[in-house]
Amino acid sequence: MANLKEIRNRISSVSSTMQITSAMKMVSAAKLKKAQDAITAMRPYADKLTELLQGLSATLDADSGSKYANQREVKKVLLVPITSNRGLAGAFNSNIIKETTKLVAETYANQEVSYLTIGKKANDAFKKSKKVIANKSEVYDDLTFDNVAEIAESLMDKFVSGEVDKVVLVYNKFKNAATQEIMTEQFLPIVPVEGDANVNLDYIFEPSKVEIVEQLIPKSLKTQLYKAIRDSFASEHGARMTAMHKATDNATELRDQLKLTYNKARQASITNEILEIVGGAEALNN
DSSP: OOOHHHHHHHHHHHHHHHHHHHHHHHHHHHHHHHHHHHHHHHHHHHHHHHHHHHHHHHHOOTTTTOGGGOOOOOOEEEEEEBOOSSOOSTTHHHHHHHHHHHIIIIITTTSEEEEEEBSHHHHHHHGGGTOEEEEOGGGGGGOOHHHHHHHHHHHHHHHHHTSOSEEEEEEEEEEETTEEEEEEEEEESOOOOOOOTTSOOOOOOSSOHHHHHHHHHHHHHHHHHHHHHHHHHHHHHHHHHHHHHHHHHHHHHHHHHHHHHHHHHHHHHHHHHHHHHHHHHHHHHO
16 A cells, blocks of 8 residues: 555645646636537528528539539549647547548548648648648637638639649537537538429529629638638537546546545554554553
């Protein structure tokens, strides 16, 4: 059994860890509320805009300027894994890294794959492959639509120029504080609408189709990427809050066990001292 000083030091260490995990849990809970409100308010708008975009792209002819809906043979794939800059969030980051690795090994095994990472954890995981063309981790320092729009524009430029034939987002979709759903979402080319054959998609456009394509589609794509990053941001704080809650509970349990061990060791020490005193007194009497 460890001596009393060692047990006391361990109790002190575990108590300090508890204070840290408890503080991190409260910070994440506060940030989660704001992030959750943002994504909950934005998701219906983004989903409807994406639906509108898919419906619009389904009506476009090849010569209508729909350069973002150009379906060509997939030879070069750009994966965009979205993680966090910090750890201590359970399996939040590792799930994205595993899913991305699985896509490379299975789905895109015969294609040339490159990465544009969002989040330091994704960059750290894939930079050894020498296939990371850009790292946009700094977007979390100021998470605004304008900053995300710049990333979306660079992705669109790479697709239009023919540098890549397909762009895929990999991120955690926020469901609740304890649950995140891994999403693999095609960003470019635009996914055509999957509707009923009887649905009339022959709309009358005002202004012209070309103008709508030039304005609406880029905005919709920027919104789609912004939603994905916002989803991931909310998921990160939910995952971290849950992980820190579990860590605090585990630390509390460990501290209680150590206190019990400490009390047992102290009682044993006191008992030994009493026995030694009694034994010494008996020896003097004899």
